[in-house]
Structures are given as C-alpha cells and as structure tokens.
Amino acid sequence: MGGDAKMEEQGRILLALARASIGEKLGFGDVPSEGAETPEFLKKRQGLFVTLHIHGALRGCIGTIEPVNPLGEGVRENARQAAFSDTRFTPLTAEEFHEMDIEISLLSLPEKLGFASPEELVDKLKPGIHGVIIKSRGARATFLPQVWEQLPEAEDFLSRLCMKAGLSPTAWETDVPEVYTYEVRSFSEKI
Numbered sequence: 067m068g069g070d071a072k073m074e075e076q077g078r079i080l081l082a083l084a085r086a087s088i089g090e091k092l093g094f095g096d097v098p099s100e101g102a103e104t105p106e107f108l109k110k111r112q113g114l115f116v117t118l119h120i121h122g123a124l125r126g127c128i129g130t131i132e133p134v135n136p137l138g139e140g141v142r143e144n145a146r147q148a149a150f151s152d153t154r155f156t157p158l159t160a161e162e163f164h165e166m167d168i169e170i171s172l173l174s175l176p177e178k179l180g181f182a183s184p185e186e187l188v189d190k191l192k193p194g195i196h197g198v199i200i201k202s203r204g205a206r207a208t209f210l211p212q213v214w215e216q217l218p219e220a221e222d223f224l225s226r227l228c229m230k231a232g233l234s235p236t237a238w239e240t241d242v243p244e245v246y247t248y249e250v251r252s253f254s255e256k257i
Contacts, residue, residue, distance in 0.1 A: 076107050077253030080170050083108075083138060084116055084145035085255075091146055092160045108138030113173035113248070115210060116144040118158070118166050119256070125166055126152040131176060131199060131208060131248070141170060169254040171210055173197065176246035184239040188220040197250055200227050202243035207231035211250055 089095055114137065115129025126148035130140060145168070149158040158166065176199055181187040191198065194215070199208040207230040209223065217223040225235040228243075237243060 073251065074253075076105075077170070079105065079108075080137070080141050081168055081253055081255055083141050084168050084170060087142040087145045088149045088158065089163060091150065092158070092163055094160075094163070104138065109136045111135065112137050112140070113175075114140050114144060115171045115173070115250075116141065116148045117169040117171065117210075117212075118148050119169070120162055120165050120167075125162070126155055126158065127210075128152055129171070129173075131173060133175070137172075167254065167256040169212075169252055169256070171197075171212070171250040171252045174249045176248040179245045179247050181245070187224070187238065187245060191220050191223075191247070193218055193220065193223070195249060196247040198223070198227060199246040199248070200224070200231055200233075200238060200243050201246075202228075202231070202233055202237050202241045205231040205233055212252070 086095065111133035113129070113131045113133050115127060117124070118126040128144045128147035128151065130144065134140070135143065149166075151157075176197075179187070179190055181190055195211055197208060197211045199206065207227055209217075209227050209230070214223060217226055224238040228237040229235050231237075233241065233243075238245075
C-alpha cells in the first residue's frame with residue numbers, strides 16, 4: 067500500500083474511532099477496544115486535536131500539543147472532550163451527533179521560531195502551513211494551521227492568538243513572546 071493510501075486508511079480508522087467514542091457516550095454503541103490486534107500506528111504517541119463542526123460552524127475543539135498519549139487513546143479522549151467538555155459550547159446532543167463532522171489534526175513536534183523583531187516574526191510565518199503556539203507571561207495558546215482560513219493576515223492571526231492566551235492583542239509585538247510552529251496532517255469526514 068502506498069504512503070498516501072496508508073495514511074488515508076489510518077485517517078479513516080482515527081475518524082471512526084473518534085465518532086464511536088462520542089457515540090458511545092450518547093448511548094449509540096461501544097467503542098472498539100485496543101487489544102492484541104491494535105494497529106501499530108495507534109500506539110504511537112503524537113500531539114493531536116479533534117475538531118467538531120456542525121454545518122461548517124465550530125462545535126468543539128480539544129487537543130494536546132505534546133505527544134502525551136498513544137494516538138488511539140488520545141483520539142478517543144479528545145473526541146469526547148471536544149463533544150462534551152469544550153467550555154465554549156454546551157455538551158453535544160444526540161440530535162447534533164448525526165449533523166456533526168469530525169476533523170482530526172496530527173501535529174508535528176513544535177519547533178521554536180527565532181526572530182529579532184515583530185516584522186521578522188510575521189515574515190517567518192507560513193500562513194496555512196504553520197500552526198502557532200505563543201507563550202508570554204505564563205500564558206500560552208495555539209491556533210491550528212486551519213485557523214489561517216479565517217484569519218489570513220499574520221498580524222490579525224497573531225493578535226487573536228494573543229487574545230486567546232489572555233494577553234493584550236499587541237503582546238506579539240511588545241512582549242517578546244516565545245513562538246513555536248508546527249505542521250499538521252489532517253483528516254476530515256467532510257468531503
């Protein structure tokens with residue numbers, strides 16, 4: 067099986083696992099357990115996010131940047147957290163379960179981005195490719211690369227990211243924050 071076909075098959079497995087995990091909590095069946103026949107790739111530790119949408123609107127997004135848990139466990143846990151514990155939304159209902167689509171983003175390891183000025187930071191970012199983590203004054207937040215679709219200008223992207231972290235919108239210019247970037251491989255139920 068070619069690399070892309072293999073990755074697509076792994077994506078289908080991850081999406082099915084996420085949907086089954088949410089469905090089980092809503093009483094729609096059991097989540098497949100990991101046993102002796104668990105595919106090897108589900109045992110790999112990797113940072114990941116699970117994002118839920120309903121009719122194109124965000125409905126929940128939870129993840130881990132660092133490779134804390136095995137992929138299978140992380141997908142199940144983050145899917146449930148996105149559906150039922152994202153504090154921006156009420157818990158997902160059984161009716162919404164059939165309307166939602168799931169996206170899973172697998173993260174590369176974050177790398178610190180060196181820059182000497184706010185202008186250089188903007189120049190080094192790759193819109194649509196880089197996920198960005200900002201750290202300053204004990205606060206931290208991240209945006210997945212998909213957020214560039216809503217915020218295509220780097221200055222707006224960074225300002226909103228700072229606000230997400232609870233910082234001033236200009237903290238990326240004035241606080242000399244630490245910035246890390248990563249890339250994602252994403253899989254979505256939405257065609």
